[in-house]
Amino acid sequence: DVKVTQSSRYLVKRTGEKVFLECVQDMDHENMFWYRQDPGLGLRLIYFSYDVKMKEKGDIPEGYSVSREKKERFSLILESASTNQTSMYLCASNSGTLSYEQYFGPGTRLTVT
Amino acid sequence: LAKTTQPISMDSYEGQEVNITCSHNNIATNDYITWxxxxxxxxxxxxxxxxxxxxxxEVASLFIPADRKSSTLSLPRVSLSDTAVYYCLVGDRGSNDYKLxxxxxTTVTVRA
Known part of the structure; x- marks a missing residue:
């Protein structure tokens, strides 16, 4: 079974703090993704990575950065957290040949106060 | 990605079959339908x-008519644990556009 794990289920941070969200997958997948999910807006792609040290902007990259130093790990960084970044953050991964079959982690509920 | 339209919510009872229809009028030749x-x-x-x-x-059936402009996800004999949100996506799974x-x-609520 594919397993995607995220470092925290719940996180509370203050405005202006730097926040790190970690994601690890154990299936040797090439691609990894970070989404946020908000009520009424569905899932929106923040960044994705198709290889180590490679990254591509998604639909809403502003205020975020990512890091992929190892194939199994993809980190999302909020440089200076703001209240409008309060959301559920979901990490996913897949093999390059399965574009629409993504495996998601359990999510991190981030609250910025 | 082709635009999709599906109902916002559906209610059902345990043991019933639930069918969720997704419309995708501008589906392209290489597009697949994913739920x-x-x-x-x-x-x-x-x-x-x-x-x-x-x-x-083992989870569901997917029915796609010949014109492929819609599809129906069928959940047989639902139970309370099938209460969930179901998403329909349409796109070219062989492309390099990995973005979902x-x-x-569709929020499906199963009642006892």
């Missing part, structure tokens, strides 16, 4: 994918 399921406080889970006619697995675009989905 995800999301339980509360969990990430989405891939459940089924198809190109035409019918696909069945999830809309609001």
């Amino acid at each position: 995800y399921q999301q339980f509360p406080s969990q990430g989405p889970r891939f459940i089924i994918q198809g190109y035409k006619t019918k696909v069945t697995n 675009s999830f809309g609001a989905g």
Whole structure:
């Protein structure tokens, strides 16, 4: 079974703090993704990575950065957290040949106060 | 990605069959239809994918008519644990565009 794990289920941070969200997958997948999910807006792609040290902007990259130093790990960084970044953050991964079959982690509920 | 339209919500009772129809009028020749399921406080889970006619697995069936402008996800004999949001996605699974675009989905509520 594919397993995607995220470092925290719940996180509370203050405005202006730097926040790190970690994601690890154990299936040797090439691609990894970070989404946020908000009520009424569905899932929106923040960044994705198709290889180590490679990254591509998604639909809403502003205020975020990512890091992929190892194939199994993809980190999302909020440089200076703001209240409008309060959301559920979901990490996913897949093999390059399965574009629409993504495996998601359990999510991190981030609250910025 | 082709635009999709699906109902916002559906109610059902245990033991019934639930059918969720997704419209995708501008589906392209290379596009596949994919459905995800999301339980509360969990990430989405891939459940089924198809190109035409019918696909069945242990979770659901997917019916796609010849014109492929719509598709129907069928959940047989639902139970309370099938209460979830179901998302329909349409796109070219062989492309290098890996981005998934999830809309609001259909919230299915199963009652006892």
